[in-house]
Amino acid sequence: MEIIRMEDVSVSVNDGLRDKLIFSGLDLSVSKGEKILIKGRSGIGKTTVFRLILGFTRPSSGRIYFQGKPADSELFWDIRKRATHISQDSDIGEGPVMALFEEVFSYSANHGKFDHDTLDMLLTEFSLKREVLNKKFENLSGGEKQRISIIISLMTKKDIFLLDEITSDLDAALKTKVVDYFMANSEWTVLAISHDPEWEREGVRIIDFENIVSNEDSVNKVN
Protein backbone atom coordinates (compact mmCIF):
# COMPACT_ATOMS: atom_id res chain seq x y z
CA MET A 1 0.00 0.00 0.00
CA GLU A 2 1.33 3.41 -0.99
CA ILE A 3 1.47 5.82 1.94
CA ILE A 4 3.40 8.80 0.61
CA ARG A 5 3.49 10.11 -2.92
CA MET A 6 5.19 13.22 -4.24
CA GLU A 7 4.59 14.38 -7.78
CA ASP A 8 6.78 16.94 -9.52
CA VAL A 9 7.54 18.73 -6.26
CA SER A 10 9.68 21.87 -6.24
CA VAL A 11 10.89 23.69 -3.18
CA SER A 12 12.12 27.27 -3.04
CA VAL A 13 13.16 29.15 0.07
CA ASN A 14 13.76 32.80 0.64
CA ASP A 15 17.25 33.24 2.02
CA GLY A 16 16.59 36.86 2.94
CA LEU A 17 17.79 38.20 -0.40
CA ARG A 18 15.92 36.21 -3.02
CA ASP A 19 13.91 33.08 -3.65
CA LYS A 20 16.32 30.21 -4.03
CA LEU A 21 15.30 26.97 -5.74
CA ILE A 22 16.43 24.02 -3.66
CA PHE A 23 15.19 21.43 -6.15
CA SER A 24 12.45 20.70 -8.63
CA GLY A 25 10.94 17.66 -10.32
CA LEU A 26 10.87 15.40 -7.28
CA ASP A 27 8.74 12.28 -7.81
CA LEU A 28 8.71 9.83 -4.93
CA SER A 29 6.43 6.99 -3.95
CA VAL A 30 6.78 5.22 -0.61
CA SER A 31 4.94 2.03 0.28
CA LYS A 32 4.03 0.92 3.76
CA GLY A 33 6.82 -1.15 5.30
CA GLU A 34 9.39 -0.03 2.78
CA LYS A 35 12.99 0.62 3.81
CA ILE A 36 14.58 3.44 1.83
CA LEU A 37 18.10 4.86 1.96
CA ILE A 38 18.48 8.39 0.62
CA LYS A 39 21.98 9.33 -0.47
CA GLY A 40 23.36 12.48 -2.03
CA ARG A 41 25.76 15.31 -1.49
CA SER A 42 25.41 17.80 1.33
CA GLY A 43 22.93 20.61 0.71
CA ILE A 44 21.08 18.91 -2.16
CA GLY A 45 17.81 18.82 -0.23
CA LYS A 46 17.53 15.43 1.50
CA THR A 47 16.40 16.80 4.86
CA THR A 48 13.96 19.04 3.00
CA VAL A 49 12.14 15.87 1.86
CA PHE A 50 11.52 14.95 5.50
CA ARG A 51 10.25 18.47 6.18
CA LEU A 52 7.89 18.13 3.21
CA ILE A 53 6.54 14.83 4.55
CA LEU A 54 5.85 16.47 7.93
CA GLY A 55 4.36 19.61 6.39
CA PHE A 56 7.00 21.91 7.90
CA THR A 57 8.11 22.92 4.40
CA ARG A 58 5.46 23.38 1.74
CA PRO A 59 6.14 22.72 -1.95
CA SER A 60 6.28 25.79 -4.17
CA SER A 61 4.73 23.58 -6.84
CA GLY A 62 3.73 19.95 -7.22
CA ARG A 63 1.57 17.64 -5.15
CA ILE A 64 1.93 15.49 -2.02
CA TYR A 65 -0.47 12.65 -1.22
CA PHE A 66 -0.80 10.69 1.98
CA GLN A 67 -2.53 7.34 1.54
CA GLY A 68 -3.94 8.58 -1.75
CA LYS A 69 -5.39 11.82 -0.39
CA PRO A 70 -3.94 15.23 -1.27
CA ALA A 71 -2.11 16.45 1.82
CA ASP A 72 -3.66 19.48 3.50
CA SER A 73 -3.12 20.93 6.97
CA GLU A 74 -5.38 18.37 8.62
CA LEU A 75 -3.67 15.46 6.90
CA PHE A 76 -0.21 16.74 7.91
CA TRP A 77 -1.39 16.48 11.53
CA ASP A 78 -2.26 12.83 10.89
CA ILE A 79 1.17 12.24 9.37
CA ARG A 80 2.87 13.87 12.38
CA LYS A 81 0.95 11.54 14.68
CA ARG A 82 2.36 8.55 12.80
CA ALA A 83 5.85 9.77 11.96
CA THR A 84 8.93 10.43 14.02
CA HIS A 85 11.86 12.46 12.77
CA ILE A 86 15.29 11.99 14.25
CA SER A 87 17.20 15.08 13.28
CA GLN A 88 20.85 15.27 12.33
CA ASP A 89 21.24 17.79 15.13
CA SER A 90 21.57 15.50 18.12
CA ASP A 91 21.50 18.33 20.67
CA ILE A 92 17.89 17.76 21.60
CA GLY A 93 18.04 19.08 25.15
CA GLU A 94 19.94 19.81 28.33
CA GLY A 95 19.90 18.48 31.86
CA PRO A 96 19.54 14.93 33.17
CA VAL A 97 18.63 12.40 30.49
CA MET A 98 15.76 11.02 32.61
CA ALA A 99 14.27 14.53 32.81
CA LEU A 100 14.37 14.68 29.04
CA PHE A 101 12.36 11.45 28.84
CA GLU A 102 9.88 12.86 31.36
CA GLU A 103 9.50 16.02 29.35
CA VAL A 104 8.99 14.27 26.00
CA PHE A 105 6.45 11.85 27.46
CA SER A 106 4.55 14.61 29.24
CA TYR A 107 3.44 16.01 25.86
CA SER A 108 -0.16 15.18 25.18
CA ALA A 109 0.74 13.41 21.90
CA ASN A 110 2.91 10.96 23.89
CA HIS A 111 0.72 10.44 26.94
CA GLY A 112 0.70 6.88 28.23
CA LYS A 113 3.50 5.78 25.91
CA PHE A 114 6.31 5.67 28.47
CA ASP A 115 7.09 2.40 30.14
CA HIS A 116 10.14 1.42 32.14
CA ASP A 117 10.41 -2.11 30.74
CA THR A 118 10.67 -0.86 27.17
CA LEU A 119 13.21 1.74 28.22
CA ASP A 120 15.33 -0.91 29.97
CA MET A 121 15.06 -3.21 26.99
CA LEU A 122 16.15 -0.48 24.56
CA LEU A 123 19.04 0.68 26.77
CA THR A 124 20.32 -2.90 26.79
CA GLU A 125 19.69 -3.31 23.06
CA PHE A 126 21.84 -0.28 22.28
CA SER A 127 24.55 -1.04 24.86
CA LEU A 128 23.78 1.81 27.25
CA LYS A 129 23.99 1.42 31.01
CA ARG A 130 21.07 2.59 33.13
CA GLU A 131 23.38 5.18 34.75
CA VAL A 132 23.21 7.17 31.53
CA LEU A 133 19.76 8.34 32.65
CA ASN A 134 21.32 10.32 35.51
CA LYS A 135 23.94 12.03 33.36
CA LYS A 136 23.44 15.42 31.80
CA PHE A 137 22.47 15.09 28.17
CA GLU A 138 24.89 17.83 27.11
CA ASN A 139 27.79 15.85 28.63
CA LEU A 140 27.10 12.66 26.68
CA SER A 141 29.25 11.63 23.74
CA GLY A 142 27.89 12.11 20.22
CA GLY A 143 27.16 8.40 19.93
CA GLU A 144 25.38 8.30 23.30
CA LYS A 145 23.24 11.29 22.27
CA GLN A 146 22.32 9.53 19.03
CA ARG A 147 21.27 6.39 20.87
CA ILE A 148 19.16 8.34 23.39
CA SER A 149 17.43 10.14 20.50
CA ILE A 150 16.77 6.78 18.85
CA ILE A 151 15.34 5.32 22.06
CA ILE A 152 13.05 8.31 22.63
CA SER A 153 11.87 8.08 19.06
CA LEU A 154 11.19 4.32 19.29
CA MET A 155 9.26 4.77 22.54
CA THR A 156 6.82 7.20 20.92
CA LYS A 157 5.41 4.15 19.10
CA LYS A 158 5.20 5.60 15.60
CA ASP A 159 5.34 3.57 12.41
CA ILE A 160 6.97 6.00 9.98
CA PHE A 161 10.61 6.77 10.75
CA LEU A 162 12.46 9.69 9.17
CA LEU A 163 16.07 9.14 10.19
CA ASP A 164 18.66 11.80 9.44
CA GLU A 165 22.24 10.52 9.81
CA ILE A 166 21.44 8.65 13.01
CA THR A 167 24.42 6.31 12.88
CA SER A 168 27.17 8.81 12.00
CA ASP A 169 28.76 8.87 15.48
CA LEU A 170 28.42 5.17 16.29
CA ASP A 171 31.09 2.50 16.11
CA ALA A 172 30.74 -0.35 13.61
CA ALA A 173 29.07 -2.79 16.02
CA LEU A 174 26.48 -0.21 17.10
CA LYS A 175 25.78 0.87 13.52
CA THR A 176 24.92 -2.77 12.78
CA LYS A 177 22.65 -3.02 15.83
CA VAL A 178 20.75 0.15 14.98
CA VAL A 179 20.27 -0.74 11.33
CA ASP A 180 19.23 -4.30 12.31
CA TYR A 181 16.62 -2.87 14.66
CA PHE A 182 14.99 -0.66 12.03
CA MET A 183 15.09 -3.39 9.38
CA ALA A 184 13.50 -6.05 11.58
CA ASN A 185 9.98 -4.64 11.79
CA SER A 186 8.12 -5.26 8.53
CA GLU A 187 5.33 -2.84 9.57
CA TRP A 188 7.65 0.13 9.88
CA THR A 189 8.21 2.46 6.99
CA VAL A 190 11.78 3.71 7.26
CA LEU A 191 13.40 6.52 5.29
CA ALA A 192 17.03 6.95 6.26
CA ILE A 193 19.40 9.65 5.09
CA SER A 194 22.88 8.30 5.59
CA HIS A 195 26.36 8.14 4.22
CA ASP A 196 26.96 4.88 6.13
CA PRO A 197 27.27 1.84 3.83
CA GLU A 198 25.81 -0.15 6.74
CA TRP A 199 22.32 0.91 5.54
CA GLU A 200 22.88 -0.64 2.11
CA ARG A 201 21.20 -3.90 3.02
CA GLU A 202 19.36 -6.38 0.88
CA GLY A 203 15.78 -5.22 0.44
CA VAL A 204 16.64 -1.55 1.01
CA ARG A 205 15.72 0.75 -1.87
CA ILE A 206 18.61 3.12 -2.47
CA ILE A 207 17.75 6.53 -3.83
CA ASP A 208 20.54 8.74 -5.08
CA PHE A 209 18.92 12.13 -4.62
CA GLU A 210 21.15 13.59 -7.33
CA ASN A 211 19.38 11.42 -9.91
CA ILE A 212 15.79 12.17 -8.98
CA VAL A 213 15.73 15.96 -8.76
CA SER A 214 16.90 18.96 -10.75
CA ASN A 215 18.53 21.92 -9.11
CA GLU A 216 20.45 24.99 -10.11
CA ASP A 217 23.74 23.08 -10.06
CA SER A 218 22.46 20.40 -12.40
CA VAL A 219 21.02 23.07 -14.72
CA ASN A 220 24.38 24.83 -14.70
CA LYS A 221 26.13 21.55 -15.48
CA VAL A 222 23.90 20.99 -18.53
CA ASN A 223 24.52 24.51 -19.87
Ligand SMILES: Nc1ncnc2c1ncn2[C@@H]1O[C@H](COP(=O)(O)OP(=O)(O)OP(=O)(O)O)[C@@H](O)[C@H]1O
Ligand atom coordinates in the same frame (compact mmCIF):
# COMPACT_ATOMS: atom_id res chain seq x y z
N1 LIG B 1 14.49 27.73 5.56
C1 LIG B 1 15.54 27.81 4.76
N2 LIG B 1 16.05 29.01 4.41
C2 LIG B 1 17.12 29.11 3.58
N3 LIG B 1 17.75 28.05 3.06
C3 LIG B 1 17.30 26.82 3.38
C4 LIG B 1 16.17 26.64 4.24
N4 LIG B 1 15.95 25.31 4.37
C5 LIG B 1 16.89 24.69 3.62
N5 LIG B 1 17.69 25.60 3.03
C6 LIG B 1 18.81 25.31 2.11
O1 LIG B 1 18.37 24.30 1.24
C7 LIG B 1 19.43 23.42 0.90
C8 LIG B 1 19.04 21.99 1.17
O2 LIG B 1 19.03 21.74 2.56
P1 LIG B 1 18.86 20.27 3.18
O3 LIG B 1 19.07 20.39 4.64
O4 LIG B 1 17.57 19.69 2.71
O5 LIG B 1 20.07 19.50 2.50
P2 LIG B 1 20.67 18.06 2.80
O6 LIG B 1 20.80 17.37 1.49
O7 LIG B 1 19.85 17.38 3.84
O8 LIG B 1 22.10 18.43 3.34
P3 LIG B 1 23.05 17.70 4.45
O9 LIG B 1 23.44 16.37 3.87
O10 LIG B 1 24.21 18.64 4.57
O11 LIG B 1 22.24 17.60 5.69
C9 LIG B 1 20.64 23.92 1.67
O12 LIG B 1 21.43 24.71 0.82
C10 LIG B 1 20.03 24.75 2.79
O13 LIG B 1 20.91 25.76 3.19
